[in-house]
Amino acid sequence: MYETTYHRATSVDEATALFAKGSESKYLAGGHTLLAVMKQRLASPSDVIDLARIPGLIGIEASADTVTIKAATTHYDVAQSAAVQKAIPALAHLASLIGDPAVRHRGTIGGSIANNDPAADYPAAVLALGATVKTNKRSISADDFFQGLFATALEEGEIITTVSFPVAAKAGYSKFPHPASRFALTGVFVARTRAGDVRATATGASQTGVMRVAAIEAALKANWSASALDGIKIVADGLMSDIHGSADYRANLIKVMAQRAVVESK
Template identity: 80%
Template sequence: MYQTTYHRASSVDDAAALFAKGEEAKYLAGGHTLIPVMKQRLASPSDVIDLTRIKELNGIEVSADAVTIRAATPHYDVSISNDVKNAIPALADLASLIGDPAVRHRGTIGGSLANNDPAADYPAAVLALGATIKTNKRAIGADDFFQGLFATALEDGEIITAISFPIPTKAGYAKFPHPASRFALTGVFVAKTKTGDVRAAATGASQNGVMRVGAIENALKSNWSASALDNITIPASGLISDIHGAPDYRAHLIKVMAQRAVTAAG
């Protein structure tokens, strides 16, 4: 690793000020992406600014209409939260499926979204639930936030502070995990909103990262059941092809995971 200066920020404003002073500063959340790439000398930040000890970035709040998870909240806390389980059970279930215990205790929702790995779990929930990503500068809707592989609408130095998830009437998540990393080879989150709209998002499948799946949404709007998806066709074009699966295999997984997610949602 190259030489870097570590900072433990005391507040969001403090973190932003430290970032502005650094020549090539990086924020540190769970560290599951930044630390490995630093070890491989693929990144050499002048300053590493730790966000995890900032009190205002930790915690979960639930109202009648939304679940708000602050950005530095670990996956484990989301997975065991009774408030989340009561409001959006699928969100707690998703958090319990991320990585392994070590990852769940250190990884954060804000770090996951800022990194926007194409096989990460949280982006599917954020997109399918139509969540709002709140930062130290503004609020960004889910449909505008994700902009391709490892790309988001975040500006340089902008900090995610919280994510607000509207509470749906039904929601479910299912994924086919990579046996080693537990990332999603393909995962699908489905949600039925209180206004009757249906949203479905797939992760781990598209070359452009997390994506809405219109065929699933259209089928479920008229019939919320796993059988409603029996005859849909998911196009393989634009899907990932690698040693783990061809595009048509991932297209098949999108359909199967969607059916399992609907079943889980009830």
């Protein structure tokens, strides 16, 4: 690991000021990606600014229409939140599936979506539920936020502060986890809005990261049931193929995980 200067920020303003002072600064949330690449000497930030202890970035607020999760809230706290379990049970379920207990107690929702790993769980929920990502500068819709592998709409030095999820009429999430990392080999989140629209997303499958699946959306809008997906075919073009599974295999997993997500939806 290269030499770096560690800072523990106590506010968003302090964090952005520290970031600006460094020659090559990086924000630290849960650290599951940044620390790993630093240990491999693949990253050498001059300054690491820890956001995990900023009081204003921790907590969950729920209303009749929206669940707002502050960016430094851990996966464990999302999974255990009675408010999330009541308003959007699928979101609490998703958080409970991330990694292992050590990961869930340290990892944060803001860090996950800012990193935008193509096999991460949270991006599927953010996109399927049509969430709004708020930063210290602006609000970004889910449809505009994710922009490819490890790429987002975030600008240099911008900090995610909250993620606001509209409460869905029904939502479900199911994934086929990698046996070692617990990342999604393929995961599917399905959601029906209170207005009757349907959004379905897949993570861990596409070469370009989290994606919406139009065939699933159309079928479920006509009939919200697992059997409605029996006749659909997911095209393998553009899906990942690696030692863990071919593109055709992942295409089949998208359909199977979608059916399971519908069955489990609440």
